[in-house]
Amino acid sequence: MRILLVGAGLSGAVIGRRLAEAGHSCRIIDSRSHIGGNCYTERDAETGIMMHVYGPHIFHTDDEEVWNYVNGFTDFMPFQNRVKATAQGGVYSLPINLLTINQFFGKTLHPDEARAFIAEKADSSITEPRNFEEQALRLVGRELYEAFFKGYTEKQWGCSPTELPASILKRLPLRFNYDDNYFFHRFQGIPRDGYTPMFDAILDHPNISVELNTAYTPEMAAEADHVFWSGPLDGYFSYELGHLGYRTLDFERFTYGGDYQGCAVMNYGDRDVPYTRVTEHKHFSPWESHEGSVCHREYSRAAEPGDIPYYPIRLVTEKALLEKYIARAEATKGVTFVGRLGTYRYLDMDVTIREALDTAEAFLAGNDSNEAPPAFLKSPR
């Protein structure tokens, strides 16, 4: 079959590879000038440092098959994300752990003492939290909430934490030990030479052709037997019903002659600091050695038409509009909507790959039994 895949990010590349291996002819297009979607990395022309162009990307997963899959295409180096936060005049360890608690409150508490201490700080009068703020107060109390959650969340989401659902803070965001590894997953790493060579390898198959600087047109679909769409769901329908809400990011680049902050990611919790975090890219490749440094200050704001959509805002209004687009998509024949934009969900890389592999397998199985592929293999709801 002639398959058109819109987007050369993880979704398009992984589905394309599997279908190419099964003998289908895969045409992958991307409106950007490069492969890799938001995982794209490149060396900074001035400093030679590997840059995570669309924000820091650390691969972490418990899915051994996915881990083996990516390691089949590139060499990963061990990497654990150890984030720091500047707030209220101090520098602290994140996620909030025993070191954070002891430093923040000027204590020398042992784990059980810290647990009891935080239980006293937590607002036990809140039994049914109605929003993010109440949930945070219930779990960690006002001081930690104001230092590490309130300002950061306001900047990240552009609204008061009282307007966000409590479900965002599902689990207790506290550790009563000194574990400061940001992720819990068994497998964690970053490709030695950045993510782009991994995409080169995935896309390197005789049945795959890649066209960059190429935006989708309906004529392309007419030439294909099936389309996998990893662009924005509303974009497929030319935003006819309105735009699904997203947050976008602005990255402000600056260089420094040495080590600027001593770690890869520094969050800024205070509301009067306009950016949410600073990433210092050379710390994502600690196996390399660089004299100079290049950093990004990261600012979050509402996406306007034409901006890169980063984080879906899934509040009540967006969900209502999403339902309408889902109905449109389900009534559309010959297109499967995939990935973070096609299904309007935040997806980590490992989940994106898992869903892409499953989508490709389901497509191949459906082909064998003459079943038409559905609009969504993973529901956007």
Ligand SMILES: Cc1cc2nc3c(=O)[nH]c(=O)nc-3n(C[C@H](O)[C@H](O)[C@H](O)COP(=O)(O)OP(=O)(O)OC[C@H]3O[C@@H](n4cnc5c(N)ncnc54)[C@H](O)[C@@H]3O)c2cc1C
């Ligand atoms: C700031 C940030 C940090 C992240 N950090 C991590 C992390 O540390 N760890 C982790 O596991 N995950 C992380 N992620 C998630 C990761 O980026 C995604 O899992 C991954 O990029 C999803 O791949 P995708 O192919 O679905 O989408 P994308 O990478 O967005 O690819 C979609 C592609 O489609 C193209 N496209 C769109 N519309 C059209 C069109 N009309 N015509 C042609 N092409 C089109 C786009 O140009 C894009 O290249 C992060 C995400 C963000 C936003």
